[in-house]
Amino acid sequence: MSLHLTSLQLDSRSSLMYDAIVVGARCAGSPTAMLLARAGHRVLLLDRASFPSDTLSTHVVHQPGVAALARWGLLDRVRASGCPPVDRVVYEVADIRITGGARGLAGQRAWYAPRRHVLDAVLVESAVAAGVEFRGGCTVRNLLRDATGRVSGVEFRHRGRTHREHAALVIGADGMRSTVARLCDAPYTVRHPRLTCAYYTYWDSVGTDMELYERQGGWVATVPTHGGASLVLAYFPQRRFDDIRADSGPAYAEQIRATAPGLAARLVGKRPLERLRGSGDQRNLFRRPAGPGWALVGDAAHHKDSITARGITDAFTQAETLVRHAGPRLVGSPPGLDRALRAYERECESLLAPGYRATLSAARLHLSEQRLSVLRAVSSDPELTSIYLDVFAGITTAEALYVPRLFTRL
Known part of the structure; x- marks a missing residue:
């Protein structure tokens, strides 16, 4: 797959105002930039990499993420790339074998596991097609601030030159080791040991x-x-x-x-x-995801062990959530944007906490007798199997399993 991107002519003396600058162009940054551009905003997207390029990944897009790709008009492109749908899961543990499919979400029942050099290129290309100005091979060095200390832009290096660009909102989508998070002093709100x-x-x-x-x-x-x-x-x-x-x-x-x-x-x-x-660097954390003039999406805001393969799907969810809250407030007063960012922070915490707890449980690699009893009951009931696989996909929470029919089997 070749990637043809609009080239942005940059000048180190430029102070051109963007509505948003997004740092990081993979599965959190490109959707965020694309959705903002589709809403009519002027967006600059920066990344150290050029695309297509690969990255460490579990590849899996669960049904909530597949449904997002469908809403964005991108699912057909992922399918056309030759990535096969996965309709059935086989799960074996001890003497238990669970087979079946999820009930799904918004008509999407299949999982997809695209190679990242394919998926990320589709996302970047779609952002550019929406009007985003993209520049690869950039390294963010610092954040710009106004007289009140509010983040107002970025300073970055590109081909040996320093450039500065300003925006109402700087968004860090630059991964677990986020430079934007470090420069913002975004505090950790939750941390657990690597598992x-x-x-x-x-x-x-x-x-x-x-x-x-x-x-x-x-x-x-x-x-x-x-x-x-x-x-x-x-x-x-x-x-x-x-x-x-x-x-x-x-x-x-x-x-x-x-x-x-x-x-x-x-x-x-x-x-x-x-x-x-x-x-071995699979950190489990939440950072504060927003502050005056800045926000974090994807692994920059929240990272957990890859064992449940939730990263891509969660990134899509965070992108949509941030754009829904902050997008309408990018053109306007800073207090209005700050209120929107606080609403984004609250919603992200509630959306991501159940998956975080489930992931920590799985990543401990410990099988309790209680859990094995639940899995035996699930394996004998096709409906419970589908509910269980919905839980695995993040469509619903584990509480959905605890119905009267299950208790009669324990």
Whole structure:
């Protein structure tokens, strides 16, 4: 996929006013910029990378994210890229096997797992098509502030030159290690220790389902992506990270064999399609997501362990939430924008907290007898299976499982 982007001619002396400057152009930043531009705002989008380019990812877009792509008119482009829909999940743990599909949301029942060099390029291209001015290869060095201390723009380097641009709102969509968050002194509001480390690569002809395997101290997942390949991930307790990264290939293979022996048997005789990638830096946090003249979206505002693969979907949700609150207030008085940003902060906390708790629970890699009892009851009831997979996808919360019919089975 080639990416043809409108070039913005920048001058280091320029003080041109934008309604918003978005720093970071992946799955949080590009949708935010696109939605603001579609609402009639003038938006500058900056990123260190050029597109298409890859990044570490679990790839999965759950149904709330798929529904967002459909609302934005982008789902057909993701489908046309050759990314297959995933309609069925197979989940094996202990003596339990759960198979089925989610009830879905807004008519979307399938998961998708696009390669990030495909998905992110689609998002950037769509932002540019909406009128966003994009510049890749930029490094933000500082934030500009007015006489009251309010953030009023960014200073960044591009091709060896320093540029300064001003805007009513600077939005950090630049990931877990966000430069914008650091420069804003955005405080952490919630933090928990790292719980897992994860490694993945791609294998050919693994299957068409999303497969999840769990045991005490281990988690393995596989999901089909482009070109007949599947992403196969292995999770380990964080305490093992130093040993695993010293010899990650054998550790990855052994975790698949121990946690998902049937999957391991299907990989015998095959070779991975790409190098093994991984990370032990899976932080669990919320930052304050907004302040005077600034806001954070995506992993910059909230990051959690990748074991539930909620990052892309949550980024889409945050983008829509920020634009809904702040978009109408970008042209107007600062107090009105500040009230909108506080409303964004409150809504994000309520939207993201249930998924955060569920992710921490899964990332502890611990199987309690109570949880196994619930899973046994779910596995014997197709309707409960669909509800459970809705919970997994973030369509509903775990409370939806606790219906009278389930209690009669426990």
